[in-house]
Amino acid sequence: MTVHTNPPQGGRIVEEPMAEALSRRYLAYALSTITNRALPDVRDGFKPVHRRIMYAMHQMRLNPQSAARKCAKVVGEVMGGYHPHGDASIYEALVRLAQDFAQRYPLVDGQGNFGNIDGDSAAAMRYTECKLTPAAVLLLEGIDQDSVDFRPTYDDQDEEPMVLPAGFPNLLANGSSGIAVGMATSIPPHNVGELIDACQLLIDRPEATTADLVQIVPGPDFPTGGVSVEGQASILEAYETGRGGVRLRAQWVKEELERGTWRVVITEVPYQVQKSKLIEQLADLIENKKAPLLGDVRDESAEDIRLILEPKSRTIEPEMLMESLFKLSDLEVRFPINMNVLDATGTPRVMGLKECLRAFLDHRRVVLNRRSQWRIARIEKRMHLLEGLRLVFLNLDEAIRIIREEEQPKAALIAHFKLTELQADFILDTRLRQLARLEEMVIQEEYDKLAAELAALQALTSSEAKQWKAIGKELQAVRKALLSPRRTIIADAVDSSAFVAPEAFIPREAITVILSDRGWIRAAKGKVDDPSELKFKEGDKLGFLVPAYTTDKLLIGASDGRIFTIGADKLASGRGHGEPLRLMIDLDEKADIINVLAHEPDAKLLVASAAGYGFVAPENDLLAQKRGGKQVLNGDMKAMMRVTGDHIVTIGDNIKTLIFPIAELPEMGRGKGVRLQNFKQGGLADVAVFNAETGPEWVDGGGRKRKWDDWRDWLGKRAGAGRQGPRGMRKFR
Structure with a gap:
């Protein structure tokens, strides 16, 4: 039983069992961590910190055509207006959005030292600059057209979007990872062209199965390339259930040398494997005699990755050398798949590939309808004002006389031309010079154009089929803008038990x-x-x-x-x-x-x-x-x-x-x-x-x-x- 007592000094003391107090507070902390930090939204693929960075940069007009600004300025804007946490976490998130080896489609155009695949950290935020990339613009497109809901910021001084319009399925395109209380998420990046093709299939055939989608999206597409050796059956199960994993190997080639010798050149390393640590690992294997087939390892990387592996003997087969190293080192890793996300209601759920794409498409339909309604309201208002102009144009001289001579021109205009208050205010706010230059053809032409657009929008909002057609058309334009070839090779499944231990x-x-x-x-x-x-x-x-x-x-x-x-x-x-x-x-x-x-x-x-x-x-x-x-x-x-x-x-x-x-x-x-x-x-x-x-x-x-x-x-x-x-x-x- 909870007892409330007021001490003489004032204030309030609440007496309750310790276990109950801890349980309630820990549950509140756990829910906050899950919904506000660790799990991404299935609709735009963002956690709150990333969404706030995107919106703050949009508000600062840091579009691809503008000049870049100091990252310290962006971090300060995000921290001061939207994100109630430290600058280090904000800058870390911003840096990751700019790293082309971490993001399949970078959303921040970073200028300066933003780290590298060796694991070196980025320069301090006072030295680096940033702006949005074209991909980020596609995610923000329509945000100022009432396409998404907003909520008050942490200090109630401003508003922030609860979700972004998301022009492409960013959750799967760039992936996500996070650890909450009692749950975690791990979503690999994918090729956006394949994802949009899968979306088109779902638009045309909503009953399409995950097996149908896997024919289009055969597996993840990591920014660092590599070779996926998981196998289609395993990938299908992971996409069906939302849980699984994919084995990823380094890409290598055999390089012939003189006198019958050869060496292996690693050209791509697995995703999230730091090159410098991989070299240390291989060197330790040589030193501890745990890789008897490997003679030497060195790094000749410049812009591209180039790791040289030299065998101890030229009689060794390159495949045997690499199979041993795949087992002994991070030249082969297993990337876990755990599609744990927040659905449209903010509830944590594990979704499969089809569910994630379906949720994205449903979000795009909501965005389309809200943007259409916003545009309809704007057109109707403009047409209403044009009707007032058209009425005034019939006796323009009288309208100008009323404005110049009458003490109450607004009331006189309304009475003489039968205008509404909105139309009268618009005419009074228009300069006389502009009124005098009015041309009926121009007014009628704009009115007819708006009427046609209004009819098209009303037809769109009343027809589900037309909505999906419009969404498909928008996605095709996005596909054309972001199209890039697949980087990760999908290879046949490798049975590790078939190789020598x-x-x-x-x-x-x-x-x-x-x-x-x-x-x-x-x-x-x-x-x-x-x-x-x-x-x-x-x-x-x-x-x-x-x-x-x-x-x-x-x-x-x-x-x-x-x-x-x-x-x-x-x-x-x-x-x-x-x-x-x-x-x-x-x-x-x-x-x-x-x-x-x-x-x-x-x-x-x-x-x-x-x-x-x-x-x-x-x-x-x-x-x-x-x-x-x-x-x-x-x-x-x-x-x-x-x-x-x-x-x-x-x-x-x-x-x-x-x-x-x-x-x-x-x-x-x-x-x-x-x-x-x-x-x-x-x-x-x-x-x-x-x-x-x-x-x-x-x-x-x-x-x-x-x-x-x-x-x-x-x-x-x-x-x-x-x-x-x-x-x-x-x-x-």
């Missing part, structure tokens, strides 16, 4: 994985012949020594039942002490490492818990993609080993031993498993796998391996109690 491009070199008792891991080149020569931090010692190759994946079993996966090529050099394993995987501090193995495809592992349960698991199913590993065993893991034999031998804390065929264990991906040996007290002390032909071995207290010739006497059924083993036997490794 990046690991395959890693040089295959023999290494020895060294994991210390305290969890420091490293990789020494070749084979470690004498482990005693290995050096560790003070108080640390050798835990595991695993022979492997740089191309291997390491399976690391932990006592909490999880198995982690690490690429052997990612291990630190064996020259130092390595790096903590816990920085590479999310290993619980209380968990211990049970075993480390180099993954063998199609092999099988035996996993067993301290409680005496276990099962056989296919290694291929145990590879984890995340740092958190894969939970394999439900329980405390006691052992993880490769199945290299046909029998299993277990020993419990009670010194009893059991041997049984490994075929009695089930094969599972994860779980608790089945009981290996029945212990009345204690649990599993150790387990091993062996071949019946060679027999098992065990280790005595002195660390010496002993042959176990009469092992068959301990054969039994799985889950049996077993019997006491040979004297001195405690473990098998």
Whole structure:
């Protein structure tokens, strides 16, 4: 219950639950962020800041034919009159509207340093100048003809448009991106010629499907070009649902050199990829030996992009080099599609391609009708005034006499010529010299011309078919003004699984994985012949020594039942002490490492818990993609080993031993498993796998391996109690 109390000092204190107060205020903030900052309007494709910049520049008459003005002047005008936020956000938005590598159709003509594709920022607003582009004029055309609604500005001193007339589908032409509270938007740029052709199809055939539209709009058209390798089915689904993505690759060519050598030249980089950071990324791949096919990278760009990639060997195929780099670097990116926009009522919605174009066309029809009504009102007023002139012209001398001699000329004119007050005021406001020069032919000619225009406009506003025809004609004129060839190539879908994984491009070199008792891991080149020569931090010692190759994946079993996966090529050099394993995987501090193995495809592992349960698991199913590993065993893991034999031998804390065929264990991906040996007290002390032909071995207290010739006497059924083993036997490794 809300209680209002008035303190002695005056004022008001509102008492309410904290959760309710926070919830209401946060909801208000979230709605403000969604509607006033992050999401664009489906009709004109603008967020409020961009719309205010466009309108302010229009009011300043910064059209393409005028001289440019300082950006500081524009930002000040926007901030002072329309946008209640800081100058930095306004200037940042203005700069982006001027960048030809960010906007498919730039709306601001920027003069000065407006940044570049390397990621360099623009010069300060006091140094740069700007004006509108022809494309921006098309978006603003008709704004002064009552074509859109206006609302008061934040200080109630002026008015600003709620939406622009939008002569072309700017939302899809230039795209948009933004993050709100609980929702986001990401719309790629498109070719305006294709969009207008799609609009024409919807005008002619409103029942046309998204599949029909995709035949005209095959995919995004990014300002930086590139090659789209997403595939038509995926693009269609994204345009149908409003959610999806498109994979974009850099454009490259092979350049032949002398003596049979060659190099790759990158001529276009993916959208929103900074060239300088891409070069750094490729250089890091070379330095860290993660791109074994790439020998060198350098930038020879001037006006056009020209990145040189040199292979390590001329025997490498260019396609193989590029496929490896597409997987390892931002030469291939995935641009998300999330068409989350504000509809005509200001409601956030995810729209597909057809819905977005339909909303634009409906907006254009509203604009057309409002402009027509505004023009009709102007024509009717002018025709009314011309009728008054025509009446006066019949006795012009009398009209001039009345104006000169009568004390109340307005009343006299109205009484003598039967005029309206509006007509009388117009005649009185006209100079006598102009009245004396009136010609009936001129008046009648203007009247007839206006009458014809009025009839055409009235016919237009009363006929839906004529309205759509007029909209189509306007769109064709816009298409002709903005027509430009497609920049992004639409290629066939690329199945990434058909290409060799990046690991395959890693040089295959023999290494020895060294994991210390305290969890420091490293990789020494070749084979470690004498482990005693290995050096560790003070108080640390050798835990595991695993022979492997740089191309291997390491399976690391932990006592909490999880198995982690690490690429052997990612291990630190064996020259130092390595790096903590816990920085590479999310290993619980209380968990211990049970075993480390180099993954063998199609092999099988035996996993067993301290409680005496276990099962056989296919290694291929145990590879984890995340740092958190894969939970394999439900329980405390006691052992993880490769199945290299046909029998299993277990020993419990009670010194009893059991041997049984490994075929009695089930094969599972994860779980608790089945009981290996029945212990009345204690649990599993150790387990091993062996071949019946060679027999098992065990280790005595002195660390010496002993042959176990009469092992068959301990054969039994799985889950049996077993019997006491040979004297001195405690473990098998």
